[in-house]
């Protein structure tokens with residue numbers, strides 16, 4: 407559906423060249439909810455703006471819905487852009503127009519009659535759950551309601567793709583979840599492919615089927631969300647996930663309470679389960695495990711668990727690790743120093 411190949415984008419800032427996106431390739435399939443995560447300045451917005459050519463790359467190819475966008479005339483490009491809706495962190499609504507007027511705006515020149523347009527706007531506002539606000543003005547709405555209006559407006563031209571740039575970053579956690587539910591519904595009911603920029607792994611966890619992690623203008627890791635969450639490879643990805651699952655905080659408080667403690671992290675996914683494994687470790691190795699922290703996340707309906715445990719007695723790490731690997735459970739010793747280092751790096 408979206409195929410970016412070897413995209414590079416440069417800007418000139420104070421006579422210096424800044425490479426915002428460096429030789430990035432990205433493939434998004436129809437029906438995906440594709441998350442793009444990364445810290446501020448990583449190049450996420452720039453990359454996503456390349457998808458509708460709001461940002462022109464200096465090299466690379468941009469294929470959307472089987473069309474090579476860089477080869478189109480401006481009239482053709484305008485037509486293709488209608489297939490791509492976009493929403494933003496700060497909603498970008500027109501303050502002096504009513505909700506209905508905001509949503510009807512992109513339909514100017516659509517060839518629909520006035521009553522067809524009115525019907526369409528009502529359907530869209532109904533879909534996003536705020537039909538009762540159609541005559542209100544943006545300032546009379548909450549943040550979550552404003553984002554619903556922006557979503558309705560972005561859907562006015564029946565796009566195949568919806569680009570979301572930090573669409574929930576200005577919302578509280580509960581409203582964020584409600585807006586994410588709406589995006590998921592739009593993806594499933596209308597079959598719209600979604601590309602979603604966020605700096606929160608929680609958002610990815612909730613709705614994304616795939617995810618790419620960006621750092622310094624490049625995609626450093628990408629794949630199915632469940633694979634990235636169960637086996638992140640890059641330190642930055644690991645960092646993002648640990649923050650999202652609160653393992654960091656748990657380790658911090660464990661080491662603060664008992665500094666000398668030897669702590670192990672057990673990770674399991676899918677069919678493996680922690681309880682029989684803990685019992686088996688006792689039976690086989692005579693080790694009693696105290697569970698210091700436990701968490702199970704569901705990524706696309708696949709459970710991913712993390713346990714922090716300490717053992718009473720001497721642990722033959724190689725033996726225990728070999729047994730656990732056979733059970734699809736990964737174990738590693740948590741290093742106090744490492745926890746401190748990774749915290750320092752975040753400061």
Ligand SMILES: Nc1ncnc2c1ncn2[C@@H]1O[C@H](COP(=O)(O)OP(=O)(O)OP(=O)(O)O)[C@@H](O)[C@H]1O
Pocket residue numbers: 417418419424425426444445446447448449450451452453605
């Ligand atoms: N219009 C522009 N002119 C000059 N430099 C730009 C422009 N847009 C972005 N940049 C630079 O490109 C780099 C990537 O910016 P971008 O906005 O894509 O990052 P981002 O990952 O979206 O960050 P954030 O999470 O803060 O939104 C940054 O160094 C930024 O300063």
Ligand SMILES: [Mg+2]
Pocket residue numbers: 450451452571
């Ligand atoms: Mg951005």
